[in-house]
Amino acid sequence: MNDSALSRFLTRFQASLDDGSFVKLTLGRPAAPASPLRKLRIRPVTLHGEALCNVVSRFATRDETKNHPFPDALRLVREQLGPEFLSAHLFTTRETVQLELGDRPRLRILQQANAPAPQAHDRDRSRWVDAAAPYLRALEVTDARGKVRERMGDKFRQIERYIDLLASACRESTLAGSDKPLTLCDMGSGKGYLTFAAYDYFQRVEHRAASVTGVEAREDLASLCNRVAGECDFEGLRFVCSPIAEYPLPPLDILVALHACNTATDDALFAGMRAGAQILLAAPCCHKEARPQVDQQSHTSPAGPLADVLRHGLFAERHAEMATDALRALLLEREGYRVRVTEFVAAEHTAKNVMLIATRRESPLSAEGRADLDRRIAQLKAFYGIEHQRLEQLLLDRRELERAPAAADTLPPI
Template sequence: MSATSTPSSATDPRDRFLGLLDDCLTQNALVKLVLARHVGTEADLQRIIITPVTIKEQACLSFVYRYKTRDITKNHALVEAQALIGDLLPGAFRNAHLLTLSDEAQLEFSKKGKPSLARHAAQQSREAPPAGHDREKKRYLELTRPFLTDLGVTNRQHELIPAMSRKWKQINKFIEVFSHALATSPLSLDKPVRVADFGSGKGYLTFAIHDYLRNTLQAEGEVTGVELREDMVTLCNTAAARLEHPGLVFRCGDVRSVAPSELDVMIALHACDIATDYAIHTGIRSGAAIIMCSPCCHKQIRQQIQSPGLLQPMLQYGLHMGQQAEMVTDSLRALLLEACGYETKVFEFISLEHTNKNKMILAVKRAEPVDPARLLARIAELKAFYAITEQCLETLLRADGFLS
């Protein structure tokens, strides 16, 4: 895609951008186009990610419509796709980021609708994505990574050990979720990314995120694994030194005793009951742009809930009562994160080894602040409905002045 390929008469930034898109499609140079800053009428739509695909030997563009809780994919022929993109700018989206094999361009619209176009060469060479429609699922880590062998996920020939297949799926899913969160967060890879993983255990995910940052993204990762068991801390620190993972360290303690003053990413998987609340509070207090939690146990709320009479026939069963306590607790956590300026999702994570707890709360810091009043009103209504007098995360946030 050359600077001289767009007709000189196309002086409008939007027209020049669409001309660049047409050029890179003609030259089969498109890697990805992302439409962001949604201003349209469609509820919960966040962005559209557009990539080239080949369907029945015809070149098409795949549109992934990313909503708050789901993705929808639609495929369009090139002419139809280009017309649709033109219709979406700027009526539905105020930002478009075009990545090609050789360079990239970004189209921005101000609040008054004034367009501007920035363009520069790619910082590193890119390869065209596979165009096949039914291509192999993307892996965010390679089995050849040394830490996988050291931790017993692969053998010395870098082959997956069958008994570790579920763990391998978990690691990849975790990095996939982190990758998407990183792409939408305000974090920049130009400076170190500070990560704390509370309850790091044997370090599978801690090593994985450090390896992904440093070797896949070529970014500087300062990753700390926090674990109560001293033998696990010693094991992981020894492995980090042996495998030459600079910037990766493990410390003995928990979220209350090891609390970094500044963080970019806070991870806490399977923190029991209010330990999840302390972890989320640590992430918010430390200014983390990304918070990833997989809650476990919901005792605090379950002991308080007084269900309305209408629900008693349903909730006389212990299983249903436990499910209700889980739903209410994690909904309150998500709403509190929203009130603190995060875009929050609650979704099913891949089933984890030795447990059926597979829910994740993912929070990414918003670029623009939000008015928490409406969210705090919803929280109060939910607590009143179930006669809940205290929720740990809310108490911690109010004590620190995050909630007025």
């Protein structure tokens, strides 16, 4: 093997990581033609503020995605080049470098600049939702000239914020860096503003094939959305008229439930977990389930100094909302998701402004981790006097079923 070609290649790769010019690296031509590992593709990603390499290992029938710190990615490439792969292409913002190993190793350097890797900070976010898009006109968010209608300003800002949150959740998940078509289901899709925007974002901005389904109880809304999807030639977008709890959700990548009323949010989150979603986005509303339970608790056993908070209906309402969403977050964590709670739209635009963003962890939680979460869930429920929470109940019922030996084989895993 020509060490100098290989070491010059690795030096250039390391330099591109160091100076931020790295765009992409692919390793191909397996040394053993029958090797099940066909290709490696590496891209820079930023997760929780840390710069990492997203490595996709492409096997004949599946992809595996892992994120590595830069030194580990460099080590991985050094180990793989030669023993596993005989060809590599490095793309940086300055050049394209090609390495061929084997009998006559060689390094070719092309002065061919490449567009920077799509990272959060260097993307033109203003293009993520295009006000001139025909679907926005058809849904009456914009007028014939592509201007946002006066009364739809809040809705447009909400769509922009949603796409922002969806895009960063995707980047922080195992879905980043893969070319596989995405599947997304939007439960309680309403007039479809956000469903259309998600589809358009994946197609137009990410250039990624996507199959997007809106599930909506109202027939008139599902029909309207299907008509508009047809007019816009959005072939991978469809709307189904069904109650959330009855929709047979196939395996999917992303579950969205925005302002699905009351416990419909729980039904949607549960369905998403069961379908193996990597990302769950929920903006809950109408928290009717917890409120009477919180009221009951404040009348029968007032919660210390909080008794003077909870005796006011408005404050009791807010506490019931927060307690419900905090419980949902804990339950999602217990099922192996990382959860972030953020503001969806500024509170002055709507009271329904909380979004739960859950991304599935790469490795499952330990038994101690789950026990700790069980303890915290029980504590929070006891404090607010919440005896029944629908998502918890669905998960408990599910665990019961899993324990029944006859059912264990037929249930898809959460």
